[in-house]
Amino acid sequence: MPSEQRAGAQSAATRTGRPPLTERRKTETRLEVARSAVRLFLAKGVAATSAEEIAEAAGISSRTLWRYFPTKESCVTPLLTGVIELIAQFLQSWPSDQSMAEVFDTIGLHDNVADRTTMVNLVRLTRTEPGLRAVWLEAHRHAESAYAEALARRAGLPGPDLTVAVQAAMITTALRVATEYYAFNTDHADAETQDYEVAMREALLIAARTFSS
Incomplete structure (x- = not known):
């Protein structure tokens, strides 16, 4: 490549910046931020932990962190959204010849033991950290909407009715x-030794007893 072309290419790269991360890499980056945030919150508390410390622990810049998350407390959100998305997918594809209980019993929650443990530690923090409690409850508000939409689509409804809601x-x-x-x-x-999934499935199956197949 002639030197003029190389210079032009370098100038264009400088103007446009680095290529955007793939969705898979973005997801993993967000998860690493969440893991790092929980580790720091456990060690120091939320008030004593800065966004810059979370970014450094996750191996990203503070600018990147703020592009992904509006607050330092919201950095933990990716640990919660994965299970929400998984269950919504199961609900939407729920076969008509299976009971709700059978569907729930096939859901594998938190296959990554390390992330399960981190998430459980996060939930413990919600008892004493109001900012994290707000994030935890907001995640469930979004989950309720996601599950209602999935159940409505499964039933062929244009949107959630009262039963689905x-x-x-x-x-x-x-x-x-x-x-x-x-x-x-x-x-x-x-x-890491207690059976978290047993507790989750048992609760879901209790709820499922009021559902018709």
Whole structure:
């Protein structure tokens, strides 16, 4: 390539910046930020942890962190959204010949043990950190909407009706209560040995008993 062309290419690269990350890399970056945030919040508390510290621990710039998250507390959100998306997908593809209980019993939650433990530790923090409690509850508000939309699509409805809205609320509450029950009744040493998924499935199956197939 002639020197003039190389200079032009370099100038264009400088103007446009680095190519955007793929969605997969973005997802992993956001997860690493969430993991780093929880580690720092556990060690120092939310008030004593800065966004710059979270960014440094995650290996990104502060500018990148603020592009992904509006507040330092919201950095933990990716640990919560994965399960929401998974369950919404299951609900939407729920076969007509299966009961809700059978569908729930096939859902694998938090296959990554390390992320499960991190998420449980995050839920423990929500008892004493109001900012994290707000993020936790907001995630479940979004989950309720996602589940209602998935159930409505599965039923061929143009949107959630009252029955679907109540069912979605029951699923959301069951998941939240089961997670909090597990988190608040196990200690840090037990987090990786206790059967978190058993508690989640049991709560979902309790809710499912009021559903028709």
